[in-house]
Each structure stands twice: as structure tokens, then as C-alpha cells.
Amino acid sequence: MKDNKKQKKILEVAEEEFLMKGFAGARTVEIAQKAGVSHSMLHYYYKTKEQLFEHVMGEKLQQLKESVATVFMIEDMPVVEKVVELVVRHFEFLSENPDLPRFIINEVIVRPEYAEMMKREALPILKDAVARLQRELDAAAKEGEVRTMDAATLLMDIVSVNLFSFIVAPILSSVKPDMDFQAYYHARCQENVQLILNRINPDIK
Amino acid sequence: MKDNKKQKKILEVAEEEFLMKGFAGARTVEIAQKAGVSHSMLHYYYKTKEQLFEHVMGEKLQQLKESVATVFMIEDMPVVEKVVELVVRHFEFLSENPDLPRFIINEVIVRPEYAEMMKREALPILKDAVARLQRELDAAAKEGEVRTMDAATLLMDIVSVNLFSFIVAPILSSVKPDMDFQAYYHARCQENVQLILNRINPDIK
């Protein structure tokens, strides 16, 4: 039939609901209703809530895995520029998936199966990327282009400042309901780049 | 009677459960059981789950409010040292309340009543503190001690790097189950101080 439009719609809405409310907070009837299908249809495609959740989670983990690969796939360029590119790409990824981090932290980490899955699939890619970055940083440090520093720590700093920009967004918007998010995100991304540049080489700019 | 030991215990366990699992995920029977009291006892003291939640939330918001005040109550000292002190105090507060941020972000922000409460009670204190910090930063910038910078942005950076150190902790521990948290936190706090110092004055150290 017409390539399972309804099934996809269910998954799509389930994604939104699970991301916003978590497994415990999401309601299957609400998902069905928002997807514009009957309650029974939901169970027709996905036997249980748990199963529906697994599909959503599968997609999200896949997405996360790919994002790690994509964010790090940067053409050959000087390490300083590369780091800037890294910050910007990561920021952009978060712009497109603003509540993914919260979801991952709330749901994946407490569930051993998924924690295990992440460890198996995303971690090796990440470790590899970190090792390469470390080599480039070391080389650049020898030339005096950057200060000596730990690639893993640098990455944590990048993720940390970028993530936070999105995590506080709901707080800010509840404080200033009329705020301009476009402008906010633009400014934050620049700020974050500055902060990281500062971090790898205090003399830049 | 013996100063409501059981009632306190219920609240204490409820706090843990709500913080870990959120309102939707926590179970009243489990709370009662973990508190070592009967199911009926829980409802004897707190009519409904909602009401129990409100008590927990009340305490947490109070705590958060106080922490803002405490963290900023720093004796007169040069602004650079003051900022370092700020980072360390904030980090320490988080050490003692590692899953408070997640709770606040997950539960408070989506509930308009609490968002409103925070806005009313914590925000003025914060705004005041930011304004004072800004004045000190400006004065120091005139003397060339620090670079010109926005106090609100600086605070966001501080909160961001500190918070992240705690938010990723569960990820790290699921990756490395035998990791030494004491050492990790110690290192992160130092890193964060360095990062912020760098930020306010790239020439320091």
C-alpha cells in the first residue's frame, strides 16, 4: 500500500512525544491521536509501547552515530580551522536536534541495553576521531600554533558549551517569552567558537 | 510525636525518586516501600502524588534559590579571584546536587507554575548579582586586568562547563564502569577554572 504513510506518521509523532516526555511520560493514545490514526492502528503496527519506543530509540541512536561520523568528516585543513569547523558543525547538529541530548541523557543512560549499544557502536568511531585530532594537535603544538592540550578534554569543552546553549534555551524562553532565538543561537555559536579558540591558543585574535 | 521521622523519610525518598525518574516515572508504592513505611502512610501525610511532588519541588526550588545567593556571597576580592571562586563554588554546589539540574530542566521548565516561581524568586537575585559582577568586570577591564566582557555571557560559560561535567558523568561511567569519580571531578573543576580564566583574560598563566 501507499508506502506506509500512517505507520511512518506514528513513528514520527512517537519520536516527538518520547523526546519531549520520555518513555514514562508519553501516552500511546495521545501518540495515535496526534498521528491522526486510530488507537488500534498503533497496536497494529507496534504491538507494545515498549516496541514503539525501541524503534524510535533505534533511529535516534543511528542518527547520533552518523552525526559523530559526519561532524568529524572534515577535509584536510589546519587544525585551528578544523576545530572551529568542529564547533560549528556540532552546533548545527544540535540546532537540528535540540532535544536529543536531553532524551539520550534521560532515557539511554539508565537503560543498560542502550548504553551497551552506544558503547559498541558510537564509541569506536569517536575514539578514532579523538586519536587523530590528538595527533594533529600535537603536531601543531610543536609548531607553536596551539598550546599543548588533551584532545578528549577539548572535545568535552566543545560539547559542553554547545550543549548548554540548547539546554538553557527553555529556561531563557520561560524567562523571556518573546526572545529572538535565531539571534540567540547565532550569538551563542560565535561565543562558543571564541571560547574554544581561546582555549586552544590564548593568543589568537 | 518523635518529630515526624517517617514523614521526613518519605519526603527524602520521594526526592530521590522524583529526581531520578521524574514525576511520570516515579511510583508512590515504591517510594513508600523504600521509605520503609506502609502504602497508606504515604497518603496519610500527602494526599496525592501531585502533592508530594509539590513538597519536593518546593524544597528543591528553595535550595536552588539559596544556592544562587550563597554562591554569589563572596567577600571583597579582586574580580579575577572572585570569578575563580565563583566557578569553584558552583562546581561544589553541583557536587552536592548532581542530578538537580536534570530535574529542573525536565520538570520545572515544562510546568508553567514553577517556571513562574523561579522567575519571581530566583531571577531577581541573579540579575542583581550579574549587575554587580558587570560593574566589577568593567572596572577591572579599564585597568587592563581582564578583557572587556559581558557578565551574563561569562556566567553562562561558567554554568555551562560546570554543568556539563556532571551531565556527562553517567555517560562516562557507563563507558568506563570502574572510573575514579573523585579524580574525574577534581580534574574537571581545575579544567573549568582554567577555561574560564582564559576566557576573562587570555594572558593569565
Next chain:
DNA sequence: AAATTATTTAACATTTTTGTTCAACAAAAA
């Protein structure tokens, strides 16, 4: 056209969770 698949409705069954009640008893306060 027949068979299969998608879909709805609406009722119903099941399970989970929350909340109530009541009788009995223990502990503390009056």
C-alpha cells in the same frame, strides 16, 4: 473478482497505578 492488506469504531479486557477505608494496635500527649 477475489484475496489481501489497511483502517476505523467501539467495545471490552487487563494491567498498573493511584487513592480510600477500616479495623486493629502502638506510642505519645492530655
Next chain:
DNA sequence: TTTTTGTTGAACAAAAATGTTAAATAATTT
């Protein structure tokens, strides 16, 4: 000592959420 307050257990009621079924119909495939 009487009264009040705290506490339990066990059963039960009510509500909320999940999951099932069957009959009917629409759409699609064979």
C-alpha cells in the same frame, strides 16, 4: 487513664493506561 496521633495491613475502589478483539469497510494487489 483517656485521648489523640501515628502506624500497619489488607482489602478494595477508582482511575488511568495499555492492549485486544471483532465486525465493518475502504483501498490495494493479485
